[in-house]
Amino acid sequence: MATEARPEQPPARASRLGLLWESAIGKKALMAATGVVLFLYVFFHMLGNLQIFMGPGQLDRYARLLHASPQLLWTVRAFLLCALAIHVVAGVQLDLSAREARPVRYQELRSTHSSTASRTMIWSGLLILAFVVYHLLDLTVGVANPGFREGEVYHNVLVTFGRGVGVLAYVVAMVALGFHLWHGVWSLFQSLGLSSRRVTPGLQRFAAAVAVILTLGFSSIPMAVLIGILRP
Amino acid sequence: MRIVLDIWRQRGPRDPGRFVRYEVPDVSEHMSFLEMLDVLNVGLVERGDDPVAFDSDCREGICGMCGFLVNGDPHGPTHHATICQTHMRHFADGDTLRLEPWRAAAFPVIKDLVVDRSAFDRIIAAGGYVTIRTGSAPEANAILVPKTDADRAMEAAACIGCGACVAACPNASAALFTGAKISHLGLLPQGQPERARRAVTMAVQAREEGFGHCTSIGECAAVCPASIQLEVIARMNRDFVKATLTGRDEAAPVAVFPRRGPAGGGG
Numbered sequence: 001m002a003t004e005a006r007p008e009q010p011p012a013r014a015s016r017l018g019l020l021w022e023s024a025i026g027k028k029a030l031m032a033a034t035g036v037v038l039f040l041y042v043f044f045h046m047l048g049n050l051q052i053f054m055g056p057g058q059l060d061r062y063a064r065l066l067h068a069s070p071q072l073l074w075t076v077r078a079f080l081l082c083a084l085a086i087h088v089v090a091g092v093q094l095d096l097s098a099r100e101a102r103p104v105r106y107q108e109l110r111s112t113h114s115s116t117a118s119r120t121m122i123w124s125g126l127l128i129l130a131f132v133v134y135h136l137l138d139l140t141v142g143v144a145n146p147g148f149r150e151g152e153v154y155h156n157v158l159v160t161f162g163r164g165v166g167v168l169a170y171v172v173a174m175v176a177l178g179f180h181l182w183h184g185v186w187s188l189f190q191s192l193g194l195s196s197r198r199v200t201p202g203l204q205r206f207a208a209a210v211a212v213i214l215t216l217g218f219s220s221i222p223m224a225v226l227i228g229i230l231r232p
Numbered sequence: 233m234r235i236v237l238d239i240w241r242q243r244g245p246r247d248p249g250r251f252v253r254y255e256v257p258d259v260s261e262h263m264s265f266l267e268m269l270d271v272l273n274v275g276l277v278e279r280g281d282d283p284v285a286f287d288s289d290c291r292e293g294i295c296g297m298c299g300f301l302v303n304g305d306p307h308g309p310t311h312h313a314t315i316c317q318t319h320m321r322h323f324a325d326g327d328t329l330r331l332e333p334w335r336a337a338a339f340p341v342i343k344d345l346v347v348d349r350s351a352f353d354r355i356i357a358a359g360g361y362v363t364i365r366t367g368s369a370p371e372a373n374a375i376l377v378p379k380t381d382a383d384r385a386m387e388a389a390a391c392i393g394c395g396a397c398v399a400a401c402p403n404a405s406a407a408l409f410t411g412a413k414i415s416h417l418g419l420l421p422q423g424q425p426e427r428a429r430r431a432v433t434m435a436v437q438a439r440e441e442g443f444g445h446c447t448s449i450g451e452c453a454a455v456c457p458a459s460i461q462l463e464v465i466a467r468m469n470r471d472f473v474k475a476t477l478t479g480r481d482e483a484a485p486v487a488v489f490p491r492r493g494p495a496g497g498g499g
């Protein structure tokens with residue numbers, strides 16, 4: 001079977017996931033998969049946060065529960081960080097290559113159909129990234145929080161939202177998250193090949209609904225502090 | 233009616249190009265858009281000027297040769313029709329229309345409104361075929377095709393390859409075109425033997441040509457004169473991901489036709 005022209009070494013075999021990463025469609029599939037992970041995290045994070053309306057005791061107890069096992073905590077953190085890193089690097093790479101795909105801009109290109117959310121995914125994404133950094137420094141590490149006390153989550157949250165900039169940063173970021181998910185949560189089904197003309201309208205309604213729920217759910221906390229429903 | 237045109241004039245691939253204003257004073261509303269340009273060109277030739285270059289062949293919306301933007305709309309204001317099918321009655325007396333060629337790294341301008349779409353041909357050549365049994369013709373009804381599959385395949389096969397999807401896409405992606413070709417073959421029994429391979433080779437070739445990725449924005453399907461549906465992209469993605477994760481090939485996929493050199497020739 002082998003002929004003399006055949007090289008000795010078989011061609012290098014990239015891993016299956018590596019092959020996905022190297023192609024544009026595969027990269028989008030990985031973005032979709034990591035997007036699901038991040039979305040589920042964000043959703044349960046919101047449910048956890050809303051316990052603030054049940055009083056300081058409840059919220060701080062919940063925080064202690066999350067910290068009960070350092071091994072588990074750091075495993076989850078590492079997993080989420082990997083998902084975020086894959087998502088961000090893929091998103092930036094794809095955006096840069098899309099810019100290369102049209103080197104000469106149009107004088108005018110009319111958008112006839114698409115949503116603003118779909119055309120600004122990179123910007124809503126980068127805003128979320130900037131927010132994640134600030135958020136971790138504010139409420140996890142504490143260096144961006146003027147009155148940080150380790151383990152006293154309710155207190156720390158009220159310090160952040162006691163300041164106008166804190167409220168503004170959080171609400172703007174949650175609106176960006178809403179935009180990102182408004183398009184992202186249906187687009188991911190397209191990227192994974194799970195959508196069709198029969199299910200797409202339903203997926204788009206679902207995406208819009210979760211985007212609104214997450215934005216309002218997260219924003220309700222700074223708003224509640226602002227209007228005095230939650231007090232120190 | 234009187235029509236004012238701002239037309240992209242570019243002498244050749246290396247010319248930077250610019251918009252030039254023309255006036256066509258005696259346009260009939262019954263003219264097609266391309267007939268209106270023919271009238272303009274007759275005038276230009278009579279004056280000894282260079283006529284405006286634009287592509288066309290069938291002039292009835294079936295060949296896919298024509299296409300440019302009219303005021304930012306690929307194929308003009310009537311969606312789901314080509315520019316050759318668009319008549320001047322859709323415009324008003326005194327309108328100013330800007331005509332701009334498709335813009336994409338993979339579609340270099342040849343002259344004025346004419347772009348080189350041979351990248352599409354190379355995507356087809358990379359996998360847009362089926363193997364057939366040679367010899368005596370088989371019984372026509374020997375292979376049964378479910379009606380919905382036949383319908384979906386026919387819909388996808390309606391793609392005329394005009395390139396409006398690429399032109400309309402903010403990422404200059406060829407996903408709708410490639411998805412249509414992959415769907416039209418992959419939905420039918422005759423297309424099954426190459427189905428997995430086809431999705432990989434055609435998508436890899438599209439990337440090699442310098443088209444962008446798909447963000448599910450949907451401008452492509454909105455302007456498509458053949459009404460190709462966005463779901464063909466989902467079908468391509470599914471075939472591609474499945475083929476990549478389960479394929480038996482030892483080697484990583486490479487483009488069938490390597491990217492053309494910076495000089496634009498060769499390869």
Ligand code: HEM
Pocket residue numbers: 028029031032033034035036038039042087088091092094095121122124125126128129180181183184185187188189191192446447448
């Ligand atoms: C909580 C955090 C985040 C969640 C839940 C999330 C979720 C998603 C989802 C579900 C998609 C759709 C994927 C697809 O179409 O297959 C998406 C797309 C995208 N994400 Fe995120 N994302 C998050 C953070 C970020 C960050 C920090 C960036 C920073 C660059 C980013 C950049 C993008 C981009 C650019 C796209 C569009 C990709 C394309 O061009 O199609 N995302 N995101």
Ligand code: FES
Pocket residue numbers: 287288289290291292293294295296297298299314315316317
């Ligand atoms: S010239 Fe054939 S489609 Fe327009």
